[in-house]
Amino acid sequence: MQHAHRYTRLTALALGITGALALGQVHASGFQLKENSVKAQGRAFAGTGVAAGDTSVVANNPAAMTQFEGTTVQTDVTVIDLNARFEGGGYDLIGRPLTGGDGGEAGDVTPVPAMSLIHKFNNGLTVGAMVSAPFGLKTEYEPGWVGRYYAAKSELKTVDLTLSAAFELVPDHLSVGGGIIWEKAEAELSKTVDFGAILFGQLPPAARPTAPAFARPQGSDGFAKVEGDDTGMGWVIGVNFRPNDKLAIGLSHRSEIDHDLSGTVDWTVPAAVAGGPLGATPLFKDGRALAKLTTPSVTTVSVEYKFNDQFSLLADYAETDWSSLQEIRIDFANPDADSVEHFGWDTTRFMSLGAEYKLNDAWTLRAGYAYDETPTTYATRTPRLPDEDRKWYSIGATWNFSEQLEFSFAYTRIEPDRPQIGIVTPAAQGGQRLFGSYDSNVNLFGASAQYHF
Template structure:
């Protein structure tokens, strides 16, 4: 391949490098967090929409608040520890192997807090219950060594969402309650990866340029806020049987932020040459062959500099159906089916304020996923309650679009938990959950044509503690 043709191919790919970094990929690697209740954690998320006395129903199913008869305040924190190991290799678009190690363990122990409060009204408003909660429904944090073999795909991925939910429930009769909640959601995103400027320069025919020898860190960060709603009901057709259903809406986000490129001096020194070539081309007679390369000349000469960026995206809706049956006054069995509408994330289009960086579309093609869980609780005595659960959770990702930002696959959840009723007013919860992840395979390309292939092996451990006070 000639220098000119390689230059055209790879510099054209380079125009989209920021698109590969931007917010769409962050959300494609987004992670659904259900850890707003340690009680639910101990049951593998079974019974979330019919949880007796659990203030987390403010956001899980506001309709269930109607069956809470005391002012209730609770605080939960769950530490999520993802462990993963990569085994594979990478090569660039010239067929040359990429150097580097396996990236280390990308997961760190990350706390996820939540707080919720429920207040039943009295007197003329006794059928009304109000509630508020702060929780994190989506989040992700992975970080690899900056010199690992997949550094051109991902280094740091840090995505946080925080929801403020204000809910109200109306108990229409002693066995049926409906509720509606308003959600304000704040999102923060930080992503980084290395860019192979050596490959860009070698592809452009710059003398002495060698792929993999002139890396620079590219970083995107931004934030946004959006609004949504949650609605649900709980019906108790008998004293021992309860049915709960809730729907959480999609939330539209318009993320705005900054893209920065820490380009090495060797590349920055070539940019005046690209700008000069572009200027000469624009003065050339009409029909000059250089006009075919003009967009890439302008992009390489004026791109890879700090710029504002924006992207519109939508977090998915969820539907949850919960059942609970009290076999005795001290033993309960619960089950959940939750469907997450990931297909709303077909793609995200990223726009840059720098006119020399073309808009980029990041495709996802994620599929809807289903969680099925079964859990049980046993009141050993008035002071202690034991619980446990098992669940199967589908991943929305698939082999064609999976990235190392979240090496996810289908999961099996196993949980145990305990509640200590210290007094009539105060209780303390603790839970542990182990998540086994089916080994995901990776075959991911960067916008410069570098391919990362291999497999991840990993699991996650979750530890939760909570306190609840009723008055």
């Protein structure tokens, strides 16, 4: 049974809450989402903390809210079309090729909504509220694919409610702001479990050549799913400096948010295994699963320069501090199954440059380019996160339907570098090996409406 104990520790760990930290889709650093503003998307998210007329500053830089007058409401929806297909193969514990296909299209088409509101009082105080999704999305593979022992479905959802306030220290030149963030996080992770490899590992070496089919690697596939959720609190602060009518500089910082994810693990054990000694062990019984998750802090510098009343150039430089994700400790109901997964992620940088051109009173055009780093490396990359450094190419426009109502549209094409996968699992943990690469790209389609009164 010692082999079963050792293997189960890694099995539970690999499909546990740890996976929630490695399932961001390849369009954003780690599992980060930037899609809370269609206007900003049209500029490849350049100038997110200074651009006038975009209520997403409630969460991006509260200090910039003072540029509004009266009350403004904005609704954004971005449809994320992720395309990611695996090319490769692998081997089981005894060197046979892993069976199964390429997993099909691992990506999905997912809408990401956001809604924000800003109101400015006569005394200069400005308040705002925003609902957005700063982290999440999912990957999902076809049943029985070649990498099934590493990932099946990986889904993380976060929803933020941000309440912010801002005040002008020097009217028209310097403002400060801050807000509190309430964040709800939900995770679902699943994978196939090679119970045949577990049984095979318990046999004495002399008996392994004659082991029955169900007690050999890939001979008794089961399944396991972990679900968990939690809420956490954080904060955001910002400064907006406008030395003259042409230049604006913004600085904002979003804090880390700690989560104690609480949920369950659900095992599906094959009949041939359930009727044997493994079926009786509590290591494969449904039960509790707990883990700590910390979403990273983000520091952003935004700049806008207006050459004239028609043309503006904008830029963003952001650092996401993934050092909060050095390891994840999983706590299962059976204390013998607790384990630690090491990630060793570090700070990533996002750099973007964009432009706006006011064509006439009705139309404003946008375009932008960005470069976004990944926190993953070849040594830690898994099918849950086929992530690599990527380039963004964006265009967008705003149509002023009336003095109170406007509509914005944007399209972004994201081209990642080709992610490489190379996983060698120790024999005591199943012995599988998976090698290959991903052919991936992302399309973002955004639409928003803003009403001012």
